[in-house]
Amino acid sequence: MPQRTSRMPIRRLRSPGTSLIRDTDVGAVIGFLTLVVVGIWWHHGGMIGFGNSIVTKMTALDQVTGLLCSEAGLLGLILVTRTPLLERKYGLDRLLNWHRILGVAMSLLLILHIVFSVWAWSTPGGVFNAVKSLTGGESYMALTAVGTLIVLLVTLSSLKWFRNQLSYEMWYFVHLTVYVGLAMSFSHQIVLGSDFATDKLARWFWVGIHIVIILWIIWSRWGSLVKACTRPLHVASVTHEAQGVTSVVLQGSHLQQHRAQAGQFYLLRQVVRGRWWRANPFSLSSVPTTAGLRFTIKARGEASEAMTRIRVGTKVIAEGPYGVCTPDAVGEKKALLVAGGVGIGPIVSYLEHLTPSSEPIVLYRAHSNKEVSHLEEIEALVKERNGRVHTLIGPRAKLKVADPFSPKVLLKLIPDLADRVVMVAGPESMVKAVQRGSKAAGVPSENIHAERAWW
Amino acid sequence: MSQNRPPIGRQSKPTFARQVMPAVVLTAVGVGFVSMLDGATTGSVGLTAVATNPIVDPNAPTTIVADPNTTAPAAQPTNTTLAPTPVQGNSAAPVATAAPAAPATAAPITAAPVTAAPSNPGACDGDVVASPSAQFRYGVIQLQTQFTTANVLCNVTVLQFPNDRRTSVQINNYALPIYNQEAVQNHSAKIRAVSGATYSWQAYVAALQAVLDSRP
Numbered sequence: 001m002p003q004r005t006s007r008m009p010i011r012r013l014r015s016p017g018t019s020l021i022r023d024t025d026v027g028a029v030i031g032f033l034t035l036v037v038v039g040i041w042w043h044h045g046g047m048i049g050f051g052n053s054i055v056t057k058m059t060a061l062d063q064v065t066g067l068l069c070s071e072a073g074l075l076g077l078i079l080v081t082r083t084p085l086l087e088r089k090y091g092l093d094r095l096l097n098w099h100r101i102l103g104v105a106m107s108l109l110l111i112l113h114i115v116f117s118v119w120a121w122s123t124p125g126g127v128f129n130a131v132k133s134l135t136g137g138e139s140y141m142a143l144t145a146v147g148t149l150i151v152l153l154v155t156l157s158s159l160k161w162f163r164n165q166l167s168y169e170m171w172y173f174v175h176l177t178v179y180v181g182l183a184m185s186f187s188h189q190i191v192l193g194s195d196f197a198t199d200k201l202a203r204w205f206w207v208g209i210h211i212v213i214i215l216w217i218i219w220s221r222w223g224s225l226v227k228a229c230t231r232p233l234h235v236a237s238v239t240h241e242a243q244g245v246t247s248v249v250l251q252g253s254h255l256q257q258h259r260a261q262a263g264q265f266y267l268l269r270q271v272v273r274g275r276w277w278r279a280n281p282f283s284l285s286s287v288p289t290t291a292g293l294r295f296t297i298k299a300r301g302e303a304s305e306a307m308t309r310i311r312v313g314t315k316v317i318a319e320g321p322y323g324v325c326t327p328d329a330v331g332e333k334k335a336l337l338v339a340g341g342v343g344i345g346p347i348v349s350y351l352e353h354l355t356p357s358s359e360p361i362v363l364y365r366a367h368s369n370k371e372v373s374h375l376e377e378i379e380a381l382v383k384e385r386n387g388r389v390h391t392l393i394g395p396r397a398k399l400k401v402a403d404p405f406s407p408k409v410l411l412k413l414i415p416d417l418a419d420r421v422v423m424v425a426g427p428e429s430m431v432k433a434v435q436r437g438s439k440a441a442g443v444p445s446e447n448i449h450a451e452r453a454w455w
Numbered sequence: 456m457s458q459n460r461p462p463i464g465r466q467s468k469p470t471f472a473r474q475v476m477p478a479v480v481l482t483a484v485g486v487g488f489v490s491m492l493d494g495a496t497t498g499s500v501g502l503t504a505v506a507t508n509p510i511v512d513p514n515a516p517t518t519i520v521a522d523p524n525t526t527a528p529a530a531q532p533t534n535t536t537l538a539p540t541p542v543q544g545n546s547a548a549p550v551a552t553a554a555p556a557a558p559a560t561a562a563p564i565t566a567a568p569v570t571a572a573p574s575n576p577g578a579c580d581g582d583v584v585a586s587p588s589a590q591f592r593y594g595v596i597q598l599q600t601q602f603t604t605a606n607v608l609c610n611v612t613v614l615q616f617p618n619d620r621r622t623s624v625q626i627n628n629y630a631l632p633i634y635n636q637e638a639v640q641n642h643s644a645k646i647r648a649v650s651g652a653t654y655s656w657q658a659y660v661a662a663l664q665a666v667l668d669s670r671p
Contacts, residue, residue: 022469024474024475024477027478028477028482031478032481032484035481036488039485043490043492044493055657056590056657133647137647137648138648138653194593194653201488201493202492
């Protein structure tokens with residue numbers, strides 16, 4: 001627990017509010033947008049084209065793929081607003097994953113749109129002339145061609161393989177240019193896109209939703225950034241926990257107004273030259289209180305390594321909290337908490353939040369004793385809650401069993417496993433093994449909760 | 456990645472109405488909005504009319520450029536004359552049957568006053584050919600073309616264009632004269648599209664190209 005440093009009474013931070021959004025609402029909005037977008041095309045006679053020549057067929061297809069491509073882009077932009085409406089329902093990691101999927105979908109539709117357009121324009125005159133018209137001959141098409149290229153490059157740079165070749169900074173700034181690319185491509189939709197060029201109502205609808213989404217991004221995304229910047233926290237203490245593992249406590253007078261809960265994470269940026277522009281995700285490793293937010297950080301990459309070397313007093317801008325994997329999931333049930341390596345951070349915060357009725361069992365997996373952190377703290381917390389701790393320490397080859405998370409091993413250790421809520425935090429491979437094992441051991445999948453490895 | 460995570464603070468189970476209402480309302484709004492948009496033309500006809508014998512309704516308010524050729528019936532096939540040249544006078548074709556031996560002389564008599572002497576190869580007094588009608592998304596475009604005796608495209612007028620929607624009329628009134636002018640200037644179907652009139656452009660080019668392809 002963070003040390004008490006002020007005279008204010010320490011209390012837990014209030015929990016963030018519940019989102020009013022339901023799955024069905026999300027479905028309804030996506031359905032509405034698709035209905036309108038395809039409806040505009042349909043009502044303008046999109047289908048008539050199919051009865052005619054190859055040119056009209058291709059024109060109809062280029063139109064509808066273009067519209068759907070824009071729709072995918074707009075939905076992807078809504079996700080990066082990080083609006084609490086969606087974030088508190090689904091969690092930022094899930095939103096960003098959907099953003100990636102939509103990005104890929106958008107690019108595939110974009111490629112189809114290009115193919116159909118060139119095809120449609122190449123009669124008569126040939127492919128070369130079509131390309132010439134579509135990259136400069138037509139008004140605004142030079143602009144659009146550049147914009148399209150940017151959008152495709154951004155998608156390419158975000159594919160796993162290319163993403164791994166790029167430094168974070170490189171990827172980040174390439175990714176930001178997508179706004180420029182989208183803006184450049186927008187021009188041709190209004191000027192050349194027959195659905196909007198010729199129909200005032202459709203045009204205003206289209207311009208309207210773009211304006212709404214731009215304002216939404218400014219309000220929600222930039223707004224939260226501005227808010228975080230005007231209420232910076234500072235490093236109150238830095239504790240060496242284990243080899244390469246440090247816990248950092250952030251404090252600030254604004255914490256009183258903060259809402260956060262165990263299991264959530266923040267995007268932290270050190271206000272230090274050369275680092276202020278990049279934010280990295282870190283999970284809370286204790287229940288957040290007015291006394292401070294504690295993060296347990298392992299030096300795994302350049303950014304987290306820099307975070308472990310942070311000095312006391314450094315200003316930190318904390319955006320968040322994000323994430324919906326919280327101990328609320330346990331409810332009245334009993335709990336099994338599985339931690340892998342530095343995944344112990346969020347597990348400690350869950351544990352603190354749980355009541356004795358949950359009789360928590362903690363499985364702590366680490367590669368060596370040097371990595372183990374917070375063990376005494378956990379033992380004390382577990383004791384208070386009628387639970388127990390099992391540690392699995394050592395490289396995989398040296399463990400007594402081949403797969404410590406096989407259903408057989410898990411059930412032998414925890415006979416009432418099927419009645420428990422399982423919460424996992426750790427490396428992806430371990431999370432998957434636990435999910436697989438506990439499912440096979442009879443835990444319903446809605447009772448298995450996993451946090452992506454942020455730390 | 457996670458599965459089935461709980462919402463923060465737990466949501467209560469929504470009622471059926473709560474689940475269905477947004478979809479119903481948004482669907483109604485969407486359908487209402489789409490039906491308020493300008494509709495497309497209905498009753499689409501075949502892809503191409505017969506090029507050799509186009510049906511042109513002189514009363515149809517479809518012509519854009521005032522031209523004497525468009526008000527008269529289109530040219531008849533030229534095989535009524537015995538003359539070896541396929542060159543036909545302008546639109547007053549039936550007259551030619553009266554003077555089979557001298558088809559060229561028939562033209563000046565009934566030609567529009569602007570028509571120059573037929574012997575001038577640069578004059579626009581050759582074949583008049585109606586294009587097939589090019590069907591596209593918003594309707595039909597059909598052109599009437601005229602060639603010089605040297606078989607060079609020298610005049611294009613629009614016989615039909617979509618005029619059932621206000622926006623179509625607006626766009627086409629603006630764009631089609633530009634296309635006509637460019638076609639005559641370039642003597643070909645190599646025409647640049649006018650912004651906002653891309654579909655008309657495609658149909659126009661398709662119609663014109665069909666005529667040019669049918670020429671020797």
